[in-house]
Amino acid sequence: DAGVIQSPRHEVTEMGQEVTLRCKPISGHDYLFWYRQTMMRGLELLIYFNNNVPIDDSGMPEDRFSAKMPNASFSTLKIQPSEPRDSAVYFCASSWEGYGYTFGSGTRLTVV
């Protein structure tokens, strides 16, 4: 398996633009997690899905953030409109039964 695949690896966008981050989990994994990492706040869980259903989105910072998982092999995290304070590395991770995470390589987002 190629592991958890995230795209793009880097994204630079202007304030106010829509940003879409993508994630392909490991085949057979039933949990998918979206994290954000900054120097100030460390790793923050934004949302997680079980069998494509959102279970806990309490970490989503505000209504500008949304996440979907239309099927078992694809998830998106969307920020609209983006702001400079959204600049961070966004990680996707998947696991089976919620144990033994595998992380993707992350998307480094810069909003200018």
Added chain:
Amino acid sequence: GIQVEQSPPDLILQEGANSTLRCNFSDSVNNLQWFHQNPWGQLINLFYIPSGTKQNGRLSATTVATERYSLLYISSSQTTDSGVYFCAVNAGNNRKLIWGLGTSLAVNP
């Protein structure tokens, strides 16, 4: 909620040295994982170890669930071991991991 404390916060080693990293947690857990974040930012799962001992090459981990701590041993350290080591736990049916602040390790040649 569960508190996770890692020690030491920072560690500097000479190549070839051994080290022990500690993770204390405040309540019973059913999931404990150790991760390594390398200097390029990649997060690698080292061990899923809610109890017992596991070994993988130069790394090994032991979790004593009854005493609420876990240890990560690095033997014969190499410069590629540099980075931040995180411990993360959860309990019950909640799959949300609670993360420690990490131990930042620098291995000098």
